[in-house]
């Protein structure tokens with residue numbers, strides 16, 4: 001049976017998740033443009049930061065749920081489990097998920113650092129090659 005406490009717990013978990021995104025974005029000076037809700041849950045549209053800021057802001061929501069899970073596990077295992085699942089599910093790298101954004105921003109960060117031309121050799125290719133690179 002689904003109780004009012006269950007729905008309150010869901011609401012608190014989602015609120016903590018989104019608040020972590022907003023607060024972390026504020027640390028990087030990123031303004032919130034829009035707040036909304038879809039069948040998948042609430043969402044926030046914010047200004048884009050650099051790739052590293054986007055990775056940290058995207059990870060903040062799921063991380064907040066994992067921290068909440070650990071902090072509340074002894075008080076309510078079901079609330080803790082719900083937050084653990086919420087945090088980990090948001091890290092799953094699908095389109096428009098926090099995990100998907102983390103992966104795409106890490107790729108952008110890698111591309112931006114790989115595009116730095118080598119100072120001593122102008123024949124270096126300007127387009128990064130796939131695979132692991134090492135700057136020396």
Ligand SMILES: [Zn+2]
Nearest residue numbers: 061062090098
């Ligand atoms: Zn999120």
